[in-house]
Amino acid sequence: MTEAMTLSAAPPRPVPAGEPVLEVEDLRTYFDTRDGVVKAVDGLSFSLKPGEILGVVGESGCGKSITSLSIMQLVPRPPARFASGAIRFRGRDLLKLGHEEMRRIRGNEISMIFQDPMSSLNPVLTVGDQLTEAVILHQKLGKRAARDRAREMLDLVHIPEPERRLEEYPHQLSGGMRQRVMIAMALGCDPSVLIADEPTTALDVTIQAQILALMEEIRDKLKTAIILITHDLGVVAEMADRVLVMYAGRKVEEADVVELFERPQHPYTRGLMASIPRLTAAEMETAPPRLSEIPGIVPSLNALPPGCTFADRCPHVQDHCRRGYPPLEPKRPGHVAACWESHRLPEWQP
């Protein structure tokens, strides 16, 4: 293990201390469809420091995945287009890069793991083939060196008998094993940013915990910054340093993880928190209470209401909420939220 680690430790890339490695500024990813412009991501800004885990939460269709695919520039264009914004990675705006330049960053400096490890691995190529591909491409390693590297990576993600696994096909591995392979694949070139799009959603609960622990371990060892996209606030509470809550393509709240969970300022965040199942021993004995839910659904992104997009589902909605979209303001130190009524919300009781 230690040997593998020294081999895989890349020369530290110069990101000045305290500076973000990735900065997204006013990103707008719009889809031109027959039913009008769908604003999947609408004016999103955030930054990511080296070695930080940023949790991005929200319901399905809130723009989480499109955000990550936008950073990788894997959204199909057309129909998608970047209406505005900048994605600064180590000072370079990714949105201004050409195809070839972007290819050199993808899978090399920024890599990504996906939700379903079964369908995300190519069923007809061996694990070894898929693991070596990126390092041969980006690090210009020879076949043999790439294989050694692949074995190291499997070691790093705690896959036993790496030599044998390299020859196997994805269907011969278990779900957890496959996600480990996906992670190994993403880390092959020592990326400084890892985007994990619902990395544990498709896995068994016990496996989920293992994969999350692995990702944390990797962050600690390799100082990889991680964007963890999930709809599961439990995962976020466990893993993230900072949390960004998205709703209908926009950021509605952002804060450090402890601050956010202790004093959520947006009714949507509160709604998400209230819908986490939490059973006490007493409740287990009697009938568990019905989970609370947020009524309604995310509004369709091509016909957003003029005011607050959450107004129709908000239990604290006032008339003025429907007139204008609330600005994203600091509500407490290091804590921003977009809500007209946040100062009037009742004290949060977890």
Place this chain on the structure above:
Amino acid sequence: MLAYVIRRLIATIPIMALVAIFVFLLLHLSPGDPAVIIAGDFATEAQIQEIRQQLGLNDPLHVQFWNWLMNLFRGDLGTSIYSGLPVSRLILQRVEPTLMLTLCTMVIAVTIAIPLGVVAAWKVGTWVDRVVMTVAVLGFSLPVFVLGYALILGGSVWLGWFPVQGYTSIFTSFTGFLAHITLPALTLGLVYMALIARMTRATMLEVMNEDYVRTAYAKGLSTRTVLVKHALKNAMVPISTTIGLGLALLIGGVVVTESVFAIPGLGRLTVDAVLRTDYPVIQGVILVFSLTYVMLNLLIDLSYVLFDPRIRY
């Protein structure tokens, strides 16, 4: 794997038995008395009776079938009514041109159609895609005899690049063989090409939406690598099925193509036999084609192993 092959081979027995029964009945269900045909226009009733006796046509049907089947196992497919030669020899003589025509057609069609299909899928919705698909539809709708004569007119008569008709064995002269086989293979290949290109495009479009293709792009691989290494390899199972089933479709096309280009192959033999109501030859040819078809299906199934590691027999 071996066990699977053996099981599949055993499974072909009932199929071939049905084919045999059908082929045998063909002779007895079709109008016209073979004895009358052999005897000719000016034969007397006594002569016809004698021929019937010789051919065993007066025996009960099941006896005739039994004798015919036993001869079949001995490799005796009967004797041509028209030429008096053994059918097996007639077929063997004609196998080479047909086999070569089919192989060349397949090679040309596959090497052209798969790249076309991939490009059409990659450039879906653009003019490239539309051109490829239009050609595919045309290729599908154009009858072989029309295309064949058009190619003869263009390639042989106007340009003078190829001989008009006929066939030279590959063992006699390779260049002569190529000159003779090109136009027929192109003619026969167009339908086949259209079929494979359409299938390739459709399958590729499906595969390109798969998560692992997105993963491949996320690695920074070039579009070319993603399409060929990641997508096409996954698309090969349905494509190879089409290639195999299309080959069966070619059997029909071979008959027409060989007639148009006067190639002395099995197709030509079939047409001649039908025109002369030479039943033993027709029976022999049908048996050979059926057996080829059944074996081809087995080969297609076996070929999946090459493309998909999840398939094990």
